[in-house]
Amino acid sequence: MTLFDTHCHLDVEAFNGDRGAAFKRAHAAGVTAFLNPAxxxxxxxxxxxxxxxxxxxxAAVGVHPNDAGELDDAVLASLEALLAQPRVVAVGEIGLDYxxxxxxxDVAKAAFVRQIALARAHGVPVIIHCRDAMADALDVLAAENSGPGAVPVLLHAFSGDADQAREAIRRGYWLGIGGPLTYPRAETLRAIAQDAPLERLVLETDSPYLTPDPWRGRRNEPRHVADVAARLAVIRGIDLAEVAAATTQNAHSLFKIESSSAQANTR
Ligand SMILES: [Zn+2]
Incomplete structure (x- = not known):
């Protein structure tokens, strides 16, 4: 079994003391590939x-809506330069946070729009952070990322309602499923994760945040994507191996990462 954590902030200070050990624990749990957004x-x-x-x-590069004021021409040019690196495969996390x-x-939307354009210019996916703003985020994406040249969209830590999930799936977006799947009050998310086509789901932890139960309150780390996968398997009534194979394959196609290059790197 190999799992792909499509959203983990391993670059942050919270991992400065044990980053290597966190990678080792992840590999021991079957989590062998990591997308680090910015x-x-x-x-x-x-x-x-x-x-x-x-x-x-x-890696993904980008400016979060909570830092949208930072996105000036110079920052945009620096992000663009980083996108020239072959292992920088997406723009994110970008979006709206109400x-x-x-x-x-208007400042937040302008930063969102400029970074969608950046992703389109490079033909790479966008990783969307959206909090209490799903309707507006879907509107911006419809306006700025449709038709020829549209790039793949991953709605990280999906938190919309069932109608918004259906609309996202109709558009061919991916939904990022993480620790909140295990939270007691997440009935809506569990129903979405049960009904959505498996081809549209990828797994994530959002480490060091959004730790799944029963570890909630402690620092999250990528090994816990295995717990998210196990819960998703129960919810859908399928084997864990099937969840792992499908979601890992989805992540590879979304980020255009060859399976062979990911597997050769297992350590
Ligand atoms: Zn994040």
Whole structure:
């Protein structure tokens, strides 16, 4: 069994003390590939560097909606330069966050739109962070990323309702499923994860955040993607091996990563 953690912030300080050990524990749990997204320019540089150092890590670069004020021409040019690296395979995480609302909506939307354009210019997927803003995020994506040249869309830590999930799937988006799947009140998410076509789902942890039960309250790490996979298998009534094979394959096609290159890197 091999699992792909499509969203883990392994570059952050929370892993400075035991990053190598966290990778080892992940591999021991069958989690052998990692996509490290970014939230600002500094984390984009760290994510790209980590992907350059480790053959089991790929990176996304981008500015999170909570940092949208940072996205000026110079930052955009720096992100563009990082996208030239072969293991930088996506733009993210980008989107809208009306929970924290750190910036005026027009500033947040402008940063979102500019980074969708950046992804389209490079033909790479976008990884979307969306909190309390799913309707607007879907509107922006419809306006800015449809027709010829549209890039794949991953709605990370999907938190929309059933209608929004259906609309996302109709458009061919991927839904990122993580620790919240295990939370007591996540009935809506479990129903979506049960009904969605398996081809549209990828797994993630969002480490060091969103730790699954029963570890909630502690730092999350990529090995817990195995717990998310196990829960998804129970919810769908299928074998864990089937969940692992399908979601890993989905991640490979989404990020255009060859299966052989991922497997050769198992350590
Ligand atoms: Zn994240």
């Amino acid at each position: 939230f600002d320019l500094a984390s984009s540089q760290r994510a790209a560097a980590l992907a350059g150092q480790r053959p089991d890590v790929w 929970h924290w609302n750190r910036h005026p909506v």
